[in-house]
Amino acid sequence: MKISARNQILGKIVEVVKGTTTAHVKIDIRGGTIITASITNAAVDDLQLKAGGAATVIVKASDVMVGVS
Amino acid sequence: MKISARNQILGKIVEVVKGTTTAHVKIDIRGGTIITASITNAAVDDLQLKAGGAATVIVKASDVMVGVS
Amino acid sequence: MKISARNQILGKIVEVVKGTTTAHVKIDIRGGTIITASITNAAVDDLQLKAGGAATVIVKASDVMVGVS
Amino acid sequence: MKISARNQILGKIVEVVKGTTTAHVKIDIRGGTIITASITNAAVDDLQLKAGGAATVIVKASDVMVGVS
Amino acid sequence: MKISARNQILGKIVEVVKGTTTAHVKIDIRGGTIITASITNAAVDDLQLKAGGAATVIVKASDVMVGVS
Amino acid sequence: MKISARNQILGKIVEVVKGTTTAHVKIDIRGGTIITASITNAAVDDLQLKAGGAATVIVKASDVMVGVS
Numbered sequence: 326m327k328i329s330a331r332n333q334i335l336g337k338i339v340e341v342v343k344g345t346t347t348a349h350v351k352i353d354i355r356g357g358t359i360i361t362a363s364i365t366n367a368a369v370d371d372l373q374l375k376a377g378g379a380a381t382v383i384v385k386a387s388d389v390m391v392g393v394s
Numbered sequence: 395m396k397i398s399a400r401n402q403i404l405g406k407i408v409e410v411v412k413g414t415t416t417a418h419v420k421i422d423i424r425g426g427t428i429i430t431a432s433i434t435n436a437a438v439d440d441l442q443l444k445a446g447g448a449a450t451v452i453v454k455a456s457d458v459m460v461g462v463s
Numbered sequence: 464m465k466i467s468a469r470n471q472i473l474g475k476i477v478e479v480v481k482g483t484t485t486a487h488v489k490i491d492i493r494g495g496t497i498i499t500a501s502i503t504n505a506a507v508d509d510l511q512l513k514a515g516g517a518a519t520v521i522v523k524a525s526d527v528m529v530g531v532s
Numbered sequence: 533m534k535i536s537a538r539n540q541i542l543g544k545i546v547e548v549v550k551g552t553t554t555a556h557v558k559i560d561i562r563g564g565t566i567i568t569a570s571i572t573n574a575a576v577d578d579l580q581l582k583a584g585g586a587a588t589v590i591v592k593a594s595d596v597m598v599g600v601s
Numbered sequence: 602m603k604i605s606a607r608n609q610i611l612g613k614i615v616e617v618v619k620g621t622t623t624a625h626v627k628i629d630i631r632g633g634t635i636i637t638a639s640i641t642n643a644a645v646d647d648l649q650l651k652a653g654g655a656a657t658v659i660v661k662a663s664d665v666m667v668g669v670s
Numbered sequence: 671m672k673i674s675a676r677n678q679i680l681g682k683i684v685e686v687v688k689g690t691t692t693a694h695v696k697i698d699i700r701g702g703t704i705i706t707a708s709i710t711n712a713a714v715d716d717l718q719l720k721a722g723g724a725a726t727v728i729v730k731a732s733d734v735m736v737g738v739s
Binding site for chain 4: 687688689690692693694706708732733735736737738739
């Protein structure tokens with residue numbers, strides 16, 4: 326399936342921590358840049374996410390903010 | 395100000411397109427990876443965003459999804 | 464690609480209205496229930512969305528609220 | 533109260549699972565289609581959500597993505 | 602309808618600006634604090650929002666970030 | 671850092687409750703109005719959020735809904 330979300334970056338899972346209902350998945354999208362995703366435990370199980378696996382970070386454009394120094 | 399959003403990546407603005415109320419800002423976070431942010435025209439004006447300027451992409455962890463092939 | 468978003472419902476596009484930067488896509492997920500998606504014009508072009516085509520509505524669980532009367 | 537969110541679908545709660553802070557509520561919006569909402573435990577208590585009760589799924593249009601095969 | 606979103610603040614609309622598809626509504630929630638909502642033009646029409654009217658600002662807890670100086 | 675999010679309100683933290691992965695932070699933005707933020711435990715630790723401290727509530731305009739009675 327191809328999806329409308331404008332931001333899709335391939336990376337590698339470096340950590341999966343499951344909570345009681347919500348999991349945090351960390352994905353390395355390049356040397357040193359780690360993206361944290363907060364998703365359901367059910368999604369982690371369904372997609373069989375685990376450290377070392379390839380994964381794509383997906384973010385809708387309307388969820389991206391911009392900061393300037 | 396330091397903010398709670400887990401994902402903050404420094405990049406360079408490559409394009410700013412203003413619509414009637416909503417603007418799309420494209421930020422290069424590394425050679426070739428472009429992030430699109432959909433924000434208000436007012437924010438573009440307020441932060442004086444323009445192509446060539448440095449900017450940080452900010453995304454809350456709960457807005458990140460994960461995909462696997 | 465398989466994605467972590469818990470809510471994915473197949474339907475049929477009934478309307479695509481493009482604005483200056485933001486488009487509204489209406490998808491019929493069953494007789495009478497229409498879902499409205501606000502996405503970028505770029506996504507509409509990229510996925511070649513048009514009335515009559517099949518499409519899947521995708522919503523992350525953390526973006527769903529619950530109401531009671 | 534009438535709210536601006538474009539997507540509001542009446543259904544029936546089929547499961548409520550509370551975590552330490554975050555709960556997952558599953559709502560059947562038609563025969564077989566289950567929507568998962570990730571909300572606070574406080575909201576579950578406040579609205580007295582429980583399996584078997586009627587409930588409305590509410591999603592803002594800007595939180596809806598579109599997928600095509 | 603009572604909804605799960607934890608943050609609901611009554612205020613007064615001070616401005617409604619419609620774009621081609623997306624509108625910006627400004628709501629004064631106390632002397633001087635103005636909240637901006639980006640919603641669909643359709644919602645503005647449906648709820649008949651206009652300057653001077655009472656309105657409630659609604660935000661899901663998972664959409665709130667925290668900043669510190 | 672200055673950020674694009676249109677809604678930024680200074681307040682005082684009144685409660686921090688950490689779950690297994692997700693924390694709830696309550697911030698008083700004026701006499702009696704409490705905003706709840708659902709953020710990661712990691713953000714609470716990183717920003718050293720605790721009751722009594724000053725904090726800014728940050729919400730992107732596209733995450734704000736409007737209700738009318």
